[in-house]
Amino acid sequence: MAKQQQQHLDWDDFRLVKVIAEANGLAGAADRLGVNHSTVFRRLGQMEEGLGVKLFERHRTGYILTPAGEEMAALAEQMEENVTSFTRKLAGQAVAPAGELRITTNDTLLIHLLTPIFNRFLKACPEMRLDVVLANQALNLSKRDADVAIRATDNPPETLVGRRVATISWAIYGRAVDFPEPPSMDAPELYERPWVALGDNLASLKAARFVQDRVAPELIAYRVNTVLGLAEAVEAGVGIGPLPCFIAEAKPGLIRLSEVNPDFSAGLWLLTHPDLRQSARVRAFMDFMATEIGKQRKWIEGGGKRAS
Template sequence: MTLPQQIPWDEFRLVRIIAESRGLTGAAEVLGVNHSTVFRRLGQLEDTLQVKLFERHRTGYVLTTAGEEMAALAERMDEDVAAFTRRLAGQSIAPAGELRVTTNDSLLVHLLTPIFAAFTRAYPEIRLDVVLANQALNLSKRDADVAIRATDNPPETLVGRRVATIAWALYAHRADVPDPSAVDLIDLFAKRWVSLGDNLAGLKVTRYIAEHVAPEHIVYRVNTVLGLAEAIGARAGLGPLPCFIAGQNPDLVRLAPPREDFSAGLWVLTHPDLRHAARVRAFLDFVNAAIVAQRPMIEGRDDPDGST
C-alpha cells in the first residue's frame, strides 16, 4: 500500500484528542460525534499509515512511538495557530470585540461583577465572556485573554500588575462574639471552627487551622471560599475569610487584625502578545483603576469594628 503524500490536519488533531481522553468515548464527546465515528476514523488512519498509533489497554488507549510523534506535532500546530491568533488580536485598533476573562467565584461575586458591569457600559463595543475557573487557564492557547487571580506566584509567561493585597482575618457571627475587643486568641482554638476542604489544603489559612485547631473542633468543611463565608454567616463556627468578603456582611465581626502570613496578591494578567490590543488595554486600565480604588476594603483597612 502506498502511503499518502499528505495527511489532513484533522487526523493529527484526532490522535491528540484520543490520547488526551485516553479512549474513544471521551474523544467522541470532545469532537461532538459518536463512538463509532471515532473508531472508524482511527482505523482508517492506521490502515492508511500502515502503523498502529495506539496500544489498547484495559486502562485506556496509550500512544505508540508513531502516535506520540503525531500527537506532539498536533500540539505544535495548536500552539502555532494560537500564536497567530494572538498576534492578530494584538493588532486590533478600536476597543471592540469579544474579551474572555477568567477569575474565581469569590472574586467575581464580591468584587468584580460591579466593575465588569461598569466596564461594559463604558465600552459598549466590547463583549465580556467571563469564565469561572479556580485552576489557571492557559492564556497562551487563548483559553482566556485576561486572568484575574489571587496568587503570590503568577506564571512567568504572563504580564500584568499586582493591584492589591488580599487580606484575610478571623471572623465569627456577631451574635456569638458580642465584644470582639475582649477576645483571647488562645481561647478561640477551643471553639467551633469552619475550614476549607482538602482541595484548598495548600492555602495558608487552611494550613493554619490544621496546625492550631484540634480536628474535633473543626465542625464544618467546605471546598469554596464562598461556602466558607456562608457557613460562618450561618453560625456554623468561626473561621478565616478575605476581608473584602466578610466586610460586606454586617452580621460578621472581625476577631483579630488581618494576618500578613494569610494574605495573597491580587493580579490582573494577560499574555504578552495581547497587552497592546485595544480592547485588552482598555480593560486592564479600567479594571486596575477600579480595584486600586477599593484597596482599603481589599486590604482590610476599613474595618468598622476597629480591630486593625
C-alpha cells in the first residue's frame, strides 16, 4: 500500500516537508505557504498515513525530522537547486537586452550614486525593467535572489564573477562652521573633539575600526548603524567622523579634515552568477554600469566633483 502511495508523491509533498522542517512547525510552514494551519496538518497526516512512516517527531520545541523525513527534505533541496539552475541557464540564454533584472545594493550607493545611472540605463534600454532590492548583506545570487549585486567590498564571493569598477575613498569630515580656521590635516586636536561612529553591525568596516582604535570611548558621542545616518549626524554637528568622499563632497556644509585615507577604502564591484554572465540583459547592464561609474571614478575616489 505504501508503495502505491509513493507513486503519487509530487513536488509539493517534498516541498511541504522541507518548509515544515525549516519553520520548525506547522504554524510557520502555513505562513510561508499562504495556507491555514489545518491544511498543513491534514496534508502531513495524509502523507504519513499513505507512506506508512512518520516524517516528523513531535516535540515541545517543534517538529524534528525522522530519517525518512530527512531524506525527503534533502531531495526537496536538490529539486529546488535543479530548478534554480535551470532557470539561471534559461536566463543566460536570453538573446536581447529586454525583460526584468533584479539588482541588489545598499542604501548609500543607491541614493548617492546609482539612481541617476539606473535612470540613464532605462532610457538607453527601454525594453528593460529594474527591480532594486536594498540589503546591506549580500543576497544569494546562486538562488536568484538577485541577478546583479553592486557592492562595496574587498572580498567579493568566490562563487560570483564580475569586475571592480572603482575604489570608494573615505576621509574624516566635520562641519565647516565648526572650523573657521581649518586645522592641518589629521591634526592631533581632532581626537579631542566629539566623534560619530558606525554601529556594531558595521564594525568590520575599516573606517569603523579606525574610530574604535584611535578615539577615546568617551568622545564617541553618537553611533548609528548606517553610513547615511553617519553622514546626517556629521552634517548636523553631532561630531566629526569618517565618510565616503562621494557623499561628503556633495554636502556644501562639510569640510575635509584629513587626507583620503587608503586604509578606509573599499572596492566597488559589479557581480553576477557565472550562469548569467552571458545573458544579454546582464551583459548590457554591467557594461553600461561600468562605463557610467567609470565617468564618476575621480569623484568616487575623492579627487573631484561629480561628473555631469
